[in-house]
Amino acid sequence: GLFVRLVEVGAALEARTYQAPVDVVFEVADAFCPWNEGRWRLTGDAKGAVCVRTSEPADVELSVRELGAAYLGGTSLLSLAAAGRVRELRDGALTEASVAFGSPVAPWLPHGF
Secondary structure (H helix, E strand, C coil), X not given: CCCCCCCCHHHHHHCCCCCCCEEEEEEEECCCCHHHCEEEXXXXXXXXXXXXXXXXXXXXXEEHHHHHHHHCCCCCHHHHHXXXXXXXXXXXXXXXXXXXXXXXXXXXXCCCC
């Protein structure tokens, strides 16, 4: 297994590209790294992304754990929502984000720790 822990949500979400255009506001919970908590607006596509704090209404509510699970594209936000781990607050936002975070290549770790 491969796990990702986002320590800086904004920087991490800006550091990758997205397979489809995305413009969503995440309400992020993170008790361990409280600087991650709050609303983050992610806009991006295959060329790059911007992720900044915002006071706009949230579209999707989740914790940093779910963002970490979806970050590499192997776990979909839709499947996490089906498990009760992610909540959609704006119709269509969850599908938009889930498709954008997806990847045609599954994450793979060739080395054990």
